[in-house]
């Protein structure tokens with residue numbers, strides 16, 4: 001990827017202290033943008049961003065945010081604006097997983113999943129949208145999932161949030177109209193991150209599989225490429241969506257899944 005295609009842009013990545021968000025933040029930074037990593041875990045966000053090798057006047061900051069809390073989201077956006085400048089690229093990535101059958105799925109956990117992965121991205125979009133439209137350039141990238149396209153057993157809250165954010169993506173794209181702002185969703189398949197590794201035990205229990213069979217029997221058997229994806233593969237695509245070359249792509253929900261889902 002060319003190293004300066006996002007030079008001067010300001011990117012804000014939620015949940016950027018780990019996994020996919022970290023890989024996206026790093027790739028956006030390598031492409032020349034200033035980057036704010038916002039995460040509920042500030043220590044991990046600070047440690048992550050320290051690792052990015054800065055060039056010239058390029059800037060990188062860590063911010064704390066709880067994506068289930070409206071005032072925390074608004075503070076994150078204004079802290080980013082105050083320290084780096086108006087947000088050009090918003091990546092709504094923060095998320096978590098909870099695996100349980102519907103009969104025992106705690107309603108408060110269902111609500112939290114919706115808050116962090118659907119209401120939070122809506123509030124963040126609302127906070128940056130008008131300025132993006134005024135400046136006639138902006139990129140909103142929502143991290144959905146292949147679970148935004150298909151139902152997966154034992155993931156009622158997660159699938160509901162990830163389906164919902166595809167709807168939000170489409171409305172945002174339509175409302176952006178000809179303003180120069182695009183909004184797209186990336187739908188990853190299984191990516192090798194803590195979110196996937198940490199759900200293996202619960203998936204094993206739910207599917208009644210021994211721990212050493214969960215990855216192959218509950219996950220990779222559905223994936224033509226038979227592998228977990230590397231988070232950097234999602235990061236590279238996010239850089240493309242953020243670039244001028246992707247100006248005509250909007251309202252889309254694009255799978256990066258090793259062939260798992262094809263619609």
Ligand SMILES: NC(=O)c1ccc[n+]([C@@H]2O[C@H](COP(=O)([O-])OP(=O)(O)OC[C@H]3O[C@@H](n4cnc5c(N)ncnc54)[C@H](O)[C@@H]3O)[C@@H](O)[C@H]2O)c1
Pocket residue numbers: 014015016017018019020021038039040041065066067068093094095096116117143144145146187188189190191192193194195196
């Ligand atoms: N790993 C996968 O296979 C996969 C597949 C599809 C979609 N996704 C999505 O990608 C995104 C990132 O997941 P990941 O796999 O990198 O997970 P991860 O656990 O490695 O990273 C998630 C990050 O979000 C942060 N976070 C969680 N709750 C938060 C909150 N309330 N406020 C702010 N930050 C919060 C965590 O601290 C963590 O740093 C999520 O939205 C996830 O649903 C992941």
